[in-house]
Amino acid sequence: KAGVTQTPRYLIKTRGQQVTLSCSPISGHRSVSWYQQTPGQGLQFLFEYFSETQRNKGNFPGRFSGRQFSNSRSEMNVSTLELGDSALYLCASSLAWGGERAFFGQGTRLTVV
């Protein structure tokens, strides 16, 4: 069974631009969560989707948004990028909403210059 796939793996963007990251969950998993990891703040929850609906949202500004498609694939978008958005963005999938064991992708390393 293929694992969680995140694309792209690396990305360099300029301040003010926007970016879209993609996550394909494990086949059959319907819940997708996104996390931001930085050296200063650690791992922080961004949002969770289940059956195309956002179920939970972390404490991030509105520049961070996401969506989930009918095939459970998810995208997250960050608009008006700031230097502080440089981070490793991790996607996790689990079988059901509130599912306990989360399987993580390798992440997308975003660098904002």
Add this chain to the structure above:
Amino acid sequence: SQQGEEDPQALSIQEGENATMNCSYKTSINNLQWYRQNSGRGLVHLILIRSNEREKHSGRLRVTLDTSKKSSSLLITASRAADTASYFCATDAQGGSEKLVFGKGMKLTVNP
């Protein structure tokens, strides 16, 4: 918001030794999980322990949970160089809006 706090923040040991890391959290939980992360890569799920469990084993891993003290420990026995990684505890806070709340992590180095 960071709920889990791993202790120590860094640990360096020799191959074959045991490694113990501790995690403390603040609010009531449904379960607590431990993850491993190799440098800059994704998280690998190690073990999950439910709030009504006190101890769990998986291979060379042993996890304990003390809900009265709001703490957990992860023991890795007979460590190997391949165990070198960062280790995180994560909780799902009861009634909270966040799915998993991670600690800041602990860097384990196993020297061959």
